[in-house]
Amino acid sequence: MDARSIIAAKRDRQALSDDQITWFARGLADGTVTDAQAGAFAMAVLLNGMTRAERVALTCAMRDSGQVQHWDLPGPVLDKHSTGGVGDNISLMLAPALAVCGAYVPMISGRGLGHTGGTLDKLDAIPGYRTEVEVNEMRRVTEGVGCAIVGASGDIAPGDKRLYAVRDVTATVESIDLITASILSKKLAAGLDGLVLDVKCGSGAFMAADNDAEALAQSLVSVAGGAGCRSAALITDMSEPLASAAGNALEVLNAVQFLRGDAVDSRLWDVTIALGGLLLELGGLCERAAEGQAMIAAAFESGAAAERFGRMVAALGGPADIIENAENILPRAAVVGEVGAPSDGFVQAIDTRALGMAVVGLGGGRQKQGDALDYRVGLQHMAGIGTHLSAGDPVALVHAADESALEAARQAVLGAYRFGSEVVEEPPLIRKRIG
Numbered sequence: 001m002d003a004r005s006i007i008a009a010k011r012d013r014q015a016l017s018d019d020q021i022t023w024f025a026r027g028l029a030d031g032t033v034t035d036a037q038a039g040a041f042a043m044a045v046l047l048n049g050m051t052r053a054e055r056v057a058l059t060c061a062m063r064d065s066g067q068v069q070h071w072d073l074p075g076p077v078l079d080k081h082s083t084g085g086v087g088d089n090i091s092l093m094l095a096p097a098l099a100v101c102g103a104y105v106p107m108i109s110g111r112g113l114g115h116t117g118g119t120l121d122k123l124d125a126i127p128g129y130r131t132e133v134e135v136n137e138m139r140r141v142t143e144g145v146g147c148a149i150v151g152a153s154g155d156i157a158p159g160d161k162r163l164y165a166v167r168d169v170t171a172t173v174e175s176i177d178l179i180t181a182s183i184l185s186k187k188l189a190a191g192l193d194g195l196v197l198d199v200k201c202g203s204g205a206f207m208a209a210d211n212d213a214e215a216l217a218q219s220l221v222s223v224a225g226g227a228g229c230r231s232a233a234l235i236t237d238m239s240e241p242l243a244s245a246a247g248n249a250l251e252v253l254n255a256v257q258f259l260r261g262d263a264v265d266s267r268l269w270d271v272t273i274a275l276g277g278l279l280l281e282l283g284g285l286c287e288r289a290a291e292g293q294a295m296i297a298a299a300f301e302s303g304a305a306a307e308r309f310g311r312m313v314a315a316l317g318g319p320a321d322i323i324e325n326a327e328n329i330l331p332r333a334a335v336v337g338e339v340g341a342p343s344d345g346f347v348q349a350i351d352t353r354a355l356g357m358a359v360v361g362l363g364g365g366r367q368k369q370g371d372a373l374d375y376r377v378g379l380q381h382m383a384g385i386g387t388h389l390s391a392g393d394p395v396a397l398v399h400a401a402d403e404s405a406l407e408a409a410r411q412a413v414l415g416a417y418r419f420g421s422e423v424v425e426e427p428p429l430i431r432k433r434i435g
Contacts, residue, residue: 099146115356202239204352247378
């Protein structure tokens with residue numbers, strides 16, 4: 001076999017065999033397949049698609065391109081994945097809450113893609129926190145603390161790691177087939193007993209339309225089942241930011257304030273509780289998702305989830321007092337300024353993708369592979385749909401590196417908001433359960 005013949009077959013809309021897919025995944029892992037060939041393969045898949053059997057084969061091949069974990073623990077090994085959005089920092093709160101409830105969470109996370117923030121990029125804003133660790137350290141922290149949010153080491157799904165980086169810079173992020181295999185290969189390599197998927201729809205989602213989001217959710221649940229993992233998905237709204245902050249350090253601060261109970265965004269609370277309850281049901285820690293939701297809420301309200309998050313951060317090299325002292329620990333932008341509403345009115349719609357790109361423009365995301373991030377920058381206190389503002393009231397607070405970046409972000413934020421005299425209702429937050 002060779003990469004060119006496999007790319008040509010998919011270019012010509014042929015179904016690939018398990019052997020072809022396994023060869024290509026191994027080639028990604030060991031360097032036999034070049035970046036150019038990886039990009040051509042990704043584009044061929046994006047344009048021509050894959051069958052369910054090909055998706056299962058690609059997922060399993062990517063999973064098996066590195067180590068697959070096996071556990072002997074007194075509780076289920078569970079995880080959650082979001083398809084990405086703006087202000088989606090749920091992992092930072094959910095992982096420690098699940099650990100409090102008796103689960104073990106080896107959460108293999110990713111970096112930002114396109115307009116969406118990445119969980120690892122957020123955690124990199126915490127001084128000393130090690131997002132890139134060897135498998136043995138990930139296992140040690142998971143077993144000792146109950147959760148570890150880290151990146152895939154070179155031993156975990158290395159084939160996907162190569163393809164993931166290429167997709168971000170070749171306009172092939174939106175492929176359902178590649179999204180499915182990328183998400184599941186890393187997750188299943190962690191040796192999970194259960195997985196919940198948070199599939200976003202709306203203006204800030206990769207799959208903006210409801211039917212596209214449902215197709216992705218169905219694919220994820222179907223392929224996970226085909227690969228032997230119990231899973232379910234929730235389709236949730238991303239027509240506005242989930243948290244009121246977007247940007248790496250700002251989202252960590254938002255998560256800490258959530259865990260402390262100081263400031264809790266209602267949309268963020270509702271989705272976090274729903275995902276956690278469903279995952280506890282999948283893992284057999286409760287009979288029904290509603291019971292699991294109550295367990296997750298209790299973990300937050302008691303402060304136990306905050307304490308567990310602090311232990312995880314310290315175990316992975318970060319400051320032991322992150323919960324108590326986040327405001328002084330996290331990096332802060334040199335310039336902060338308000339974005340004023342242009343007139344009286346209600347927020348009627350938000351181009352959430354444009355807000356994500358505003359954060360990228362500030363330096364909080366990557367324009368191209370290898371770009372360094374400015375962890376300080378982003379947006380805070382973003383007004384949500386239905387909010388009434390008078391002229392000059394703050395639509396958002398911009399954290400920027402300098403005055404010129406601040407002004408550019410102001411214009412980008414105003415361009416992302418639509419105001420009007422009529423009050424509008426927010427769209428449903430949790431649309432549907434799959435599986």
